[in-house]
Every structure is written in C-alpha cells, then in structure tokens.
Amino acid sequence: MPRFEPCLNFIGGTWCEPKTRQYGDNVNPANGEVLGLWARSGPDDLDDAVRAAREAQAAWRLVPAPERAKVLRRVADLLRERKDEIARTLTMEMGKVIEEARGEVQEAIDMADYMAGEGRRLFGQTTPSELPNKFAMSVRAPVGVVGIITPWNFPIAIASWKSLPAIVAGNAVVWKPAEETPLTARAFAEVYQEAGLPAGVLNVVYGDGPVVGEAMLDHPGIDVISFTGSTETGRHIASRAGANLKRVSLEMGGKNAITVLADADLDLAVEAILWSAYGTSGQRCTAASRVIVEHAVEGELLARLVPRVEALRVGDGLDPAVQVGPVIHEEALGKIQRYVDLGAQEGARLLTGGRRLTDGPLARGFYYAPTVFAGVRPEMRIAQEEIFGPVLAVMAVDSFEEAIQVNNGVQYGLSASIFTRDVNRVFQAMRDLDTGIVYVNAGTTGAEIHLPFGGTKATGNGHRDSGQAALDVFTEWKTIYVDYSGRLQRAQIDNN
Numbered sequence: 001m002p003r004f005e006p007c008l009n010f011i012g013g014t015w016c017e018p019k020t021r022q023y024g025d026n027v028n029p030a031n032g033e034v035l036g037l038w039a040r041s042g043p044d045d046l047d048d049a050v051r052a053a054r055e056a057q058a059a060w061r062l063v064p065a066p067e068r069a070k071v072l073r074r075v076a077d078l079l080r081e082r083k084d085e086i087a088r089t090l091t092m093e094m095g096k097v098i099e100e101a102r103g104e105v106q107e108a109i110d111m112a113d114y115m116a117g118e119g120r121r122l123f124g125q126t127t128p129s130e131l132p133n134k135f136a137m138s139v140r141a142p143v144g145v146v147g148i149i150t151p152w153n154f155p156i157a158i159a160s161w162k163s164l165p166a167i168v169a170g171n172a173v174v175w176k177p178a179e180e181t182p183l184t185a186r187a188f189a190e191v192y193q194e195a196g197l198p199a200g201v202l203n204v205v206y207g208d209g210p211v212v213g214e215a216m217l218d219h220p221g222i223d224v225i226s227f228t229g230s231t232e233t234g235r236h237i238a239s240r241a242g243a244n245l246k247r248v249s250l251e252m253g254g255k256n257a258i259t260v261l262a263d264a265d266l267d268l269a270v271e272a273i274l275w276s277a278y279g280t281s282g283q284r285c286t287a288a289s290r291v292i293v294e295h296a297v298e299g300e301l302l303a304r305l306v307p308r309v310e311a312l313r314v315g316d317g318l319d320p321a322v323q324v325g326p327v328i329h330e331e332a333l334g335k336i337q338r339y340v341d342l343g344a345q346e347g348a349r350l351l352t353g354g355r356r357l358t359d360g361p362l363a364r365g366f367y368y369a370p371t372v373f374a375g376v377r378p379e380m381r382i383a384q385e386e387i388f389g390p391v392l393a394v395m396a397v398d399s400f401e402e403a404i405q406v407n408n409g410v411q412y413g414l415s416a417s418i419f420t421r422d423v424n425r426v427f428q429a430m431r432d433l434d435t436g437i438v439y440v441n442a443g444t445t446g447a448e449i450h451l452p453f454g455g456t457k458a459t460g461n462g463h464r465d466s467g468q469a470a471l472d473v474f475t476e477w478k479t480i481y482v483d484y485s486g487r488l489q490r491a492q493i494d495n496n
C-alpha cells in the first residue's frame with residue numbers, strides 16, 4: 001500500500017505545515033493500514049486561514065460572477081479528468097465501494113457544472129417602486145467568509161455542495177474537512193488550485209473538530225458556518241454560533257423509513273430497501289434504517305428480503321465485486337454492536353447479521369454483517385436513534401394512517417419513501433410525510449444536486465444544501481432604491 005505524503009493545510013494558495021507540528025493518522029477502514037498523515041492544526045493556523053480568506057474575498061467579490069463561474073467550469077473539467085483516481089482515494093480512506101465513490105465524485109462534477117451556471121443567473125428581483133421616477137430592486141450580495149465543516153461519509157460531494165455556491169456568489173471559504181478523509185479533501189483543494197482559483201479564496205485547515213471546528217464558531221472573521229454532521233455536534237454549533245450572531249446552516253442526522261403498503265410491488269420494494277439500508281454500509285444520512293410494512297405483506301416481504309441481505313458481498317470496496325464495504329472505524333463497530341445488543345434486549349427478533357465479520361482478510365478491517373431486525377416496535381431505541389451502520393428495523397402496521405404516524409414519530413425528518421400503486425395514497429403521503437425529501441416507489445437515497453437537500457425537525461435548522469436554495473445560505477439580500485426624479489421624494493407619507 002503506498003504511503004501518501006502528509007496532508008498539509010492549504011492557506012493563501014500555499015501548502016503549509018501546521019504550526020502545532022502535529023499530525024494524525026489516516027487509516028484505511030478496509031484493512032487497518034495507515035495511508036498517511038494529516039495536519040493536526042491549532043487555532044493559530046485557523047487565524048492564518050481566515051486572514052488569507054478575508055484579504056482574498058475583498059478582491060474576489062468584485063470579479064464579475066460570470067468570470068467567477070469560469071473557474072467552476074474548470075473545476076468540473078479537472079474533476080472529470082481525475083474522477084477514477086479521486087474515487088479510489090475516497091474508497092481507500094472512507095471505505096465505500098468503488099462504484100459509489102465514482103458516483104460521489106460525479107455529484108461534485110454535477111454541482112460544479114450547475115453552480116457555474118449560477119454565475120450567469122444569481123437572480124434578484126426588480127419590482128415597481130410606489131413613487132414616480134424611482135427604481136427598486138434586490139440583489140444577492142456575498143456574505144464574506146464562509147466556514148465549512150464537513151463529515152467523512154460524503155467527503156467530496158458535501159464539500160462541493162457548500163464550497164461551490166459559496167465561491168460563485170463571491171465569498172471566500174475556510175474549510176475544515178473530517179479527520180477521517182483528508183486525502184479526498186486535498187484532491188479537491190488541488191483541483192481548485194489548478195483551476196485557477198485566486199489564492200486565499202479557498203483555504204483548508206485540517207484538524208480535530210473540538211479544536212479547529214470549535215475555534216471557527218468563535219472566530220470573528222468568519223461570517224457564516226455551513227455544517228453537515230451529527231445532530232449532537234450540530235446542536236452544539238447552533239448554540240455557540242448563535243451566541244456570536246453567526247449565521248449557521250445545519251444538515252444533521254436521520255432515521256429514514258421506507259413504507260411498504262399492501263398493494264406495493266414487493267420486488268421493487270426489496271430492491272430499494274437493499275440499497276437504501278446497506279449501500280455505503282448504512283452510513284448515509286438518507287439511509288433507510290426502518291421499514292414500515294402493512295401486516296398483510298410483512299411475511300412475504302421478509303421472505304424475499306432476508307435471503308437477498310444474506311447474499312450481499314461484504315469486503316474491500318476497491319474490489320468491484322464487493323457490494324458492502326467496511327464501516328468507518330472501530331468505534332463505529334462498537335456503537336453498532338451496542339445497538340444490536342440493545343435491540344435484542346428490547347425484544348426485537350434478529351433475523352440475520354448482528355455480528356462483526358472477521359473471516360479471512362475481513363479480520364483486519366472494520367466489517368459488520370448486514371443486519372435485519374423484525375418485530376420492532378416504534379418506541380424501541382433501535383427504531384428511534386441513528387445507528388449509522390447496516391442495521392434495519394422492520395415494523396408492522398395495520399393501516400396507511402398508522403404508517404405515516406410511525407414514519408413521523410421520530411426526532412429526525414430527512415428522507416422518507418413509500419411503495420404503493422394507489423395514487424390517492426401517494427398524494428396523501430407527499431402531503432403528510434414530515435421530511436425534507438420524499439420518494440415514491442424509490443429508495444430513500446439518491447439526491448440530485450439541482451434540488452434542495454435537507455430535513456425537518458432535528459435534521460436541520462431550516463436551511464438547505466444544493467439547488468438554488470443553497471444560495472440563500474451564502475448570500476445576503478441587498479435591497480436598492482434608485483431615485484431619478486431629481487427631487488427628494490418621501491415614501492410612507494400618508495397622502496390619503
């Protein structure tokens with residue numbers, strides 16, 4: 001296994017060692033090998049990055065947006081050229097299977113293409129003034145310096161969802177990537193550099209969340225925090241940044257369900273459950289960790305599902321025949337096992353899985369058997385809490401109405417899916433499922449970049465990544481009145 005050069009910070013267009021002179025290990029979850037090191041930075045490194053970002057933003061905001069967009073177009077081209085190599089790196093440090101890693105890089109390419117188009121839109125409004133010879137409009141202005149904090153499970157897609165709209169809108173960025181995926185972050189920064197992004201417009205500061213991430217929340221030079229990660233961390237960020245009156249966009253955890261009604265196409269539902277529950281080893285925020293099925297078809301659904309789960313090929317994601325890779329680290333394995341033990345104690349029936357896999361080469365990595373629990377009740381902790389692993393809780397219900405109630409009866413609200421052939425039920429579900437994303441006759445994963453992405457309740461705080469909605473996080477509305485009457489006109493005088 002090649003050992004990569006240490007991942008250094010990227011500040012003001014230069015790759016630099018952390019002032020702490022400390023480094024962390026980057027471990028391949030497929031086999032426990034150390035791939036390389038990442039800079040374990042401190043607050044001083046963050047200060048340097050914020051200074052560089054502020055200086056760069058002063059000039060970048062004045063570059064016409066269509067010119068800014070040209071850099072994004074080159075980012076898309078360079079990502080296309082490096083797609084295979086970046087995908088392999090991503091699989092090595094994060095574990096997802098290679099075809100999913102390629103799909104993730106493609107998401108970043110799509111986002112770069114899409115946001116490059118925004119350079120010629122960034123639409124505001126023009127609207128009549130209530131006074132004669134006066135012009136009224138609103139324009140999007142950049143916010144300034146954007147702090148981006150990202151998780152390991154989608155190390156390039158999520159970074160692209162945040163950095164590309166921020167940059168095309170005229171902001172500069174300070175990005176703290178997840179500790180587990182530094183090489184993918186470095187590749188993305190290299191692409192920006194090669195694409196000709198001016199020095200300081202994108203800065204990368206590697207480090208621990210409680211050190212560098214925490215310092216970002218208090219830093220007076222950062223105007224907005226855009227965060228994706230766990231609800232626990234997001235809650236802390238919201239309170240801390242809120243006290244500093246910093247704008248915060250939060251995308252957090254999920255406990256997503258697939259509902260299968262009695263009239264559903266069961267083969268289609270099984271296919272969707274397989275990939276939504278076990279794709280990326282269940283480590284997607286949109287992963288299906290619950291199935292809600294009408295009693296009448298529960299037995300048949302399980303009879304078709306369980307053999308398919310047992311047939312999934314688990315192993316190193318670089319092997320194209322593998323369908324389920326490792327989970328991210330030993331700590332995640334421990335968390336998954338604790339929930340599985342809890343499920344059994346709560347009285348759920350373990351149908352398959354429920355153990356770490358250690359056969360042959362799997363012993364060196366962090367593998368968990370795809371797991372199915374049946375007989376789960378909605379109030380059980382395995383049906384309420386985010387496990388973030390390949391564990392599925394199947395619950396039987398008596399009616400459509402009960403299914404909606406169970407779907408909505410969790411603290412999270414990211415993605416939901418329903419399988420039925422009844423068009424009335426489809427439209428009722430579209431209205432009543434309390435999640436940011438609803439799928440009909442499809443699994444809970446597979447977001448498209450030109451639509452808003454995010455959730456309700458403890459999944460988010462009202463903002464969205466992706467689509468045009470992302471621009472609302474990274475811009476301020478500026479309202480402008482131009483009076484060309486040549487005399488002082490006074491609005492809001494009651495002439496009636």
Ligand SMILES: NC(=O)c1ccc[n+]([C@@H]2O[C@H](COP(=O)([O-])OP(=O)(O)OC[C@H]3O[C@@H](n4cnc5c(N)ncnc54)[C@H](O)[C@@H]3O)[C@@H](O)[C@H]2O)c1
Pocket residue numbers: 149150151152153154158176177178179207208209210212213214217228229230231233234236237251252253254284285386388414454455459
């Ligand atoms: N809703 C979404 O769009 C979405 C997408 C992907 C992942 N997620 C969620 O992310 C979680 C998994 O990711 P994770 O384990 O990396 O999450 P995490 O919350 O542990 O870490 C996310 C990021 O926050 C940083 N961080 C940690 N403590 C911090 C602090 N005190 N201050 C500032 N930053 C801090 C980490 O270093 C990392 O970069 C899951 O809950 C998953 O559902 C949500």
Ligand SMILES: O=C[C@H](O)CS(=O)(=O)O
Pocket residue numbers: 107154157158284285286287444445446447
């Ligand atoms: O988090 C990024 C993913 O693209 C979300 S999804 O699994 O495709 O919905």
